[in-house]
Amino acid sequence: MVCTAGPAASGALSVMRETLGMTMEMFIHDETPTDEVDRREKVLSGLADSVRDLVDATIRSTVPDDELAAVRAEVAALAARLRRQQLPGPAGVHYNSEGRSWNWGNAVVGLGNAVAPPVEIVHDAFGSAYAEMTLGAAYEGPPGMVHGGVSALMLDQIMGETASGFKRLTMTGTLTLRYRRPLPLGPVRMDARIAGEEGRKITVEARIGVPGEDTAVEATGLFLIPRWASVDETEQGWSRSAEG
Numbered sequence: 001m002v003c004t005a006g007p008a009a010s011g012a013l014s015v016m017r018e019t020l021g022m023t024m025e026m027f028i029h030d031e032t033p034t035d036e037v038d039r040r041e042k043v044l045s046g047l048a049d050s051v052r053d054l055v056d057a058t059i060r061s062t063v064p065d066d067e068l069a070a071v072r073a074e075v076a077a078l079a080a081r082l083r084r085q086q087l088p089g090p091a092g093v094h095y096n097s098e099g100r101s102w103n104w105g106n107a108v109v110g111l112g113n114a115v116a117p118p119v120e121i122v123h124d125a126f127g128s129a130y131a132e133m134t135l136g137a138a139y140e141g142p143p144g145m146v147h148g149g150v151s152a153l154m155l156d157q158i159m160g161e162t163a164s165g166f167k168r169l170t171m172t173g174t175l176t177l178r179y180r181r182p183l184p185l186g187p188v189r190m191d192a193r194i195a196g197e198e199g200r201k202i203t204v205e206a207r208i209g210v211p212g213e214d215t216a217v218e219a220t221g222l223f224l225i226p227r228w229a230s231v232d233e234t235e236q237g238w239s240r241s242a243e244g
């Protein structure tokens with residue numbers, strides 16, 4: 001599961017947060033026990049799945065207008081129930097000292113985010129990852145095709161994760177895309193790999209397309225370990241260089 005980090009990654013998250021200090025509270029140390037996180041994640045992701053289905057059903061529904069209006073009233077009542085207890089802001093990235101991290105709001109992989117497909121990214125080795133998912137009606141751009149911005153979003157996520165490997169903090173600096181052919185809605189596959197590293201700069205190459213077919217979109221990205229997140233590798237025990 002993509003949002004589950006091992007102890008090394010948890011250590012890196014902890015380092016990241018300490019390095020960030022008070023400037024950017026993006027990683028939240030949260031001592032919720034792992035079994036509670038797992039339980040909550042199961043229930044929340046089930047709800048997000050249903051909401052995702054609702055989005056697809058809304059786009060494609062042809063029921064009469066009065067039925068649409070009745071469904072709207074029911075959906076508004078459900079939203080009001082959920083709003084009885086809310087976070088003050090976005091979900092953020094949480095981690096506990098047992099090595100569990102969770103990232104439920106992320107736009108691509110967030111299990112609690114119905115806007116996300118959600119993509120499950122497999123890291124087969126450091127610097128290499130792939131993902132297979134289905135992009136349905138909610139991701140349409142040209143008729144029947146995946147929106148070009150959605151392809152960019154999906155690629156940015158897998159490339160960012162590949163650059164970071166959950167061992168260091170990286171941010172997208174520059175993303176270059178070549179749209180070679182339209183990508184039909186339906187099953188798609190992405191692949192990404194680190195193509196080079198120089199100090200704080202990591203170059204990642206990636207592609208997205210119909211599984212087993214020619215590449216639809218190819219991407220090259222420069223991912224940067226921000227100056228403020230750079231640490232001494234020997235002090236922190238990271239497996240890769242994070243030159244400051």
Ligand SMILES: CCCCCCCC(=O)SCCNC(=O)CCNC(=O)[C@H](O)C(C)(C)COP(=O)(O)OP(=O)(O)OC[C@H]1O[C@@H](n2cnc3c(N)ncnc32)[C@H](O)[C@@H]1OP(=O)(O)O
Nearest residue numbers: 156157160161164166171172173174222224225226227228
């Ligand atoms: C596991 C998580 C997966 C997440 C996947 C999702 C990825 C994302 O969406 S990240 C969000 C989108 N990206 C951003 O918001 C980044 C915004 N930009 C920034 O924060 C900063 O500009 C940042 C961090 C990229 C660079 O800042 P900083 O570390 O101060 O760089 P700085 O020291 O000035 O420059 C270092 C080198 O990189 C180069 N550089 C800086 N910015 C860029 C850039 N955008 N593109 C290319 N090169 C750049 C500089 O020219 C410099 O090169 P050299 O050493 O040869 O002179």
